[in-house]
Amino acid sequence: MKDRKSRADRAGSLKRLVKKKIHSSRPPKKETLSPELVQREELHQTILRTAMDGFWLVDAQGRLLEVNEAYCRMSGYSEKELLTLSVPILEAAESAGDITAHIQKIMTQGDDRFESRHRRKDGSIFDVEVSVKYQSVEGGWLVAFLRDITELKRAAETQAFLARTSSGTAGEPFFEALARYLAQDLGMDFVCIDRLEGDGLHARTVAVWCDGKFEDNVTYALKDTPCAEVVGQTVCCFPASVCKFFPRDSVLRDLRAESYIGSTLWSHTGQPIGLIAAIGRSSLKNRSQAETTLKLVSERAAGELERQQVEESLRRAKEDLEARVLERTRDLTATNDLLNLFSHTFLRREYLEALIKLLGKWCSCTSVGIRELDEKGDITYGAYEGFSAEFMEQEHCLSMKKDRCICPRVLAGKPDAFDLSFMTAGGSFYCNDTACLPSGKAKGMKKMFRGVCVDHKCASLAVIPIRYRERTLGAIHLADRKKGQVPLSLVHFVESMTPLIGEALYRFSVEEAFMTSRQQLRELSGHLLAAREEERTKVAREIHDELGQILTAAMIELAAIRSKYKKQQLLVRKIVSVSDLLDNAVRDIQRICSELRPRLLDHLGLRAALEWEAGQFSKRSGITCSLEMPPERTFFPAEVATSLFRICQEALTNVARHAGATAVTIRLALEGGTVVIAITDNGRGISREKLSGKKSFGIMGIHERTYDLGGTVTIKGIRNKGTTVTVKVPLRDTRGKHA
Numbered sequence: 001m002k003d004r005k006s007r008a009d010r011a012g013s014l015k016r017l018v019k020k021k022i023h024s025s026r027p028p029k030k031e032t033l034s035p036e037l038v039q040r041e042e043l044h045q046t047i048l049r050t051a052m053d054g055f056w057l058v059d060a061q062g063r064l065l066e067v068n069e070a071y072c073r074m075s076g077y078s079e080k081e082l083l084t085l086s087v088p089i090l091e092a093a094e095s096a097g098d099i100t101a102h103i104q105k106i107m108t109q110g111d112d113r114f115e116s117r118h119r120r121k122d123g124s125i126f127d128v129e130v131s132v133k134y135q136s137v138e139g140g141w142l143v144a145f146l147r148d149i150t151e152l153k154r155a156a157e158t159q160a161f162l163a164r165t166s167s168g169t170a171g172e173p174f175f176e177a178l179a180r181y182l183a184q185d186l187g188m189d190f191v192c193i194d195r196l197e198g199d200g201l202h203a204r205t206v207a208v209w210c211d212g213k214f215e216d217n218v219t220y221a222l223k224d225t226p227c228a229e230v231v232g233q234t235v236c237c238f239p240a241s242v243c244k245f246f247p248r249d250s251v252l253r254d255l256r257a258e259s260y261i262g263s264t265l266w267s268h269t270g271q272p273i274g275l276i277a278a279i280g281r282s283s284l285k286n287r288s289q290a291e292t293t294l295k296l297v298s299e300r301a302a303g304e305l306e307r308q309q310v311e312e313s314l315r316r317a318k319e320d321l322e323a324r325v326l327e328r329t330r331d332l333t334a335t336n337d338l339l340n341l342f343s344h345t346f347l348r349r350e351y352l353e354a355l356i357k358l359l360g361k362w363c364s365c366t367s368v369g370i371r372e373l374d375e376k377g378d379i380t381y382g383a384y385e386g387f388s389a390e391f392m393e394q395e396h397c398l399s400m401k402k403d404r405c406i407c408p409r410v411l412a413g414k415p416d417a418f419d420l421s422f423m424t425a426g427g428s429f430y431c432n433d434t435a436c437l438p439s440g441k442a443k444g445m446k447k448m449f450r451g452v453c454v455d456h457k458c459a460s461l462a463v464i465p466i467r468y469r470e471r472t473l474g475a476i477h478l479a480d481r482k483k484g485q486v487p488l489s490l491v492h493f494v495e496s497m498t499p500l501i502g503e504a505l506y507r508f509s510v511e512e513a514f515m516t517s518r519q520q521l522r523e524l525s526g527h528l529l530a531a532r533e534e535e536r537t538k539v540a541r542e543i544h545d546e547l548g549q550i551l552t553a554a555m556i557e558l559a560a561i562r563s564k565y566k567k568q569q570l571l572v573r574k575i576v577s578v579s580d581l582l583d584n585a586v587r588d589i590q591r592i593c594s595e596l597r598p599r600l601l602d603h604l605g606l607r608a609a610l611e612w613e614a615g616q617f618s619k620r621s622g623i624t625c626s627l628e629m630p631p632e633r634t635f636f637p638a639e640v641a642t643s644l645f646r647i648c649q650e651a652l653t654n655v656a657r658h659a660g661a662t663a664v665t666i667r668l669a670l671e672g673g674t675v676v677i678a679i680t681d682n683g684r685g686i687s688r689e690k691l692s693g694k695k696s697f698g699i700m701g702i703h704e705r706t707y708d709l710g711g712t713v714t715i716k717g718i719r720n721k722g723t724t725v726t727v728k729v730p731l732r733d734t735r736g737k738h739a
Helices: 002-023 035-050 069-075 096-109 150-164 174-186 226-230 250-255 287-327 329-344 348-362 389-395 406-412 417-422 488-564 569-596 599-603 606-621 638-659 697-708
Strands: 054-059 064-067 111-119 125-135 141-148 190-197 202-210 219-221 235-238 259-266 272-280 367-373 378-385 397-399 429-431 460-468 471-480 624-628 663-671 674-681 712-718 722-730
Touching: 054 069, 069 111, 069 141, 096 111, 096 125, 096 141, 125 150, 150 174, 150 287, 174 190, 174 202, 174 272, 174 287, 190 287, 202 272, 226 235, 226 259, 226 272, 235 287, 250 272, 259 287, 272 287, 287 488, 329 348, 329 488, 348 367, 348 378, 348 488, 367 406, 378 389, 378 406, 378 471, 397 406, 406 429, 406 460, 406 471, 417 429, 460 488, 471 488, 488 569, 606 624, 606 638, 606 663, 638 663, 638 674, 638 697, 638 722, 697 712, 697 722
Parallel strands: 624 663
Antiparallel strands: 054 064, 054 141, 111 125, 125 141, 190 202, 190 272, 202 219, 235 259, 259 272, 367 378, 367 471, 378 397, 429 460, 460 471, 663 674, 674 722, 712 722
């Protein structure tokens, strides 16, 4: 009791001293505080009470002298309880001896900032960031501010888990690894990850973790379960008494569940495709942390689930196809050919032309075509075989908006009443005797039917739509002058192929869009480089011709004035001074013009320009720059010379900025019809991270200029031994149209 009393007296004394030190540079002469100091003390207490971060006042022995309400909330202790404790009791990361040593270190260096872990009243651990400052007053005390970083640490750990868990870790599937992780991270007894099925009223589990082990996957109805509440919400949580809200849920009842938290998995189109649910036998201790964790993992899980669904869709289509092939021996070769075509062709045109040949093998029709539907509603032939030139002139491009015939109706999925008797359940049109179809020339039918196929005496006709998921991409067009060439079995067989064909066409569309975008960016880059080079040349020429002429004329005028008034020494000295300034200006103009566009490059070629650049580089950087060039003088095309010179400039700039080199060598050589330029330094060596860095704009520029010339770039760095940039450009196959 006596120790506590003396400690309380000491704490009170220190508190008063702290307040005096904080709020007044001059201590009051009287014991009573002035109204202003009282007001400042009240403000000090208000700040400590309302601060989001925790506050400690600790003596040199590690005993708490003052705390604020924020730390009380963090730790679960009351202020009175905390003032009876010391740092070793609350600290969970360091031992008492380590804490004593740490306090001595802080007292020596004056302050510190570090991360640690503290123990709450209930025994749980939380992470804190501590900022502490030492004050040498009455034996010394430490002022510390503490921030709870538990959620930040948990979020970082979750992100790290997702980063190292791509499609699965150590042979464990992704969803099983995720279920195990969530159970441990959230402290829950049951975790399931589900995929929504059918109309969204049922779900199929893809991973179930219960009481430390995985269970078999099942399909269940969402009705009367908390999972039904989750679907459509970002996060749904019942921190306690979940069974009371869902008395019919047998899983909750069997688990004796107390808490529940779940999250919806959304597709890239914004549709719910699955959910994550976690159930605990005790109340959820930290709802905000659990919600944050689920939000972090849900997007990644949704992407993985959607990827698996696509794979399953392809797998089911393939399995169905293989089942049909097994039933029809004659179709086995055709199926294998299509699957091989799908996996071994890389160009859309190549794929379509090969597909036409396969279709010609599968059926006996003389005319086969692949019609493609674009975003504007135009229907064109991507590839065809057997159709006459006259037919193609009429049919090559139809419009969904204005043309009325079978193809647009099949693609739109809106057949006329007359078409229904010729339609399959899959939406395909087939007719083995087109004589029963109305012609566009028939009376009263001109606006309803174009009838070009009938007019060209196609007795057999089939239009089979190609779809990717719910989107129609085009159609397979089969025609023959003979009757009976498109039997229903053939149409069903081709229909069974269209999911794979649709997947392939969609893949090619995505790849072509990507390649087009990439090519446009490259063309833009080339245009910008050309425009910049042209502007630099123009500016250099303007400065040299216009400003240079003006300065030269001014120097001539000054020389004339000096000759005329040579006896006036004061005036002559002024003229000499101005002439010197003009000389300096002329030299500066020459230097600026050379940096913008070396005239040597235009008049004497790449070799002379590189010699000049090497000399300038050595002067600017102090790095020895040597040249290795063929003895014979070689003149390169203007665009090649300019690009190679700029590549060399960029490489030297990188050496000066990043390499830490003392010497660099430039080697220019001709190897057959290829010009090779290599820049080698003896610096620290470029790392792989720098080579692939998003902000390595100099390296990107080198690659773009080389690509534009149809060449290749190789950059090789060896740690502490240097870096070599090698550029090879074919002189007869340059793509660039700019210097």
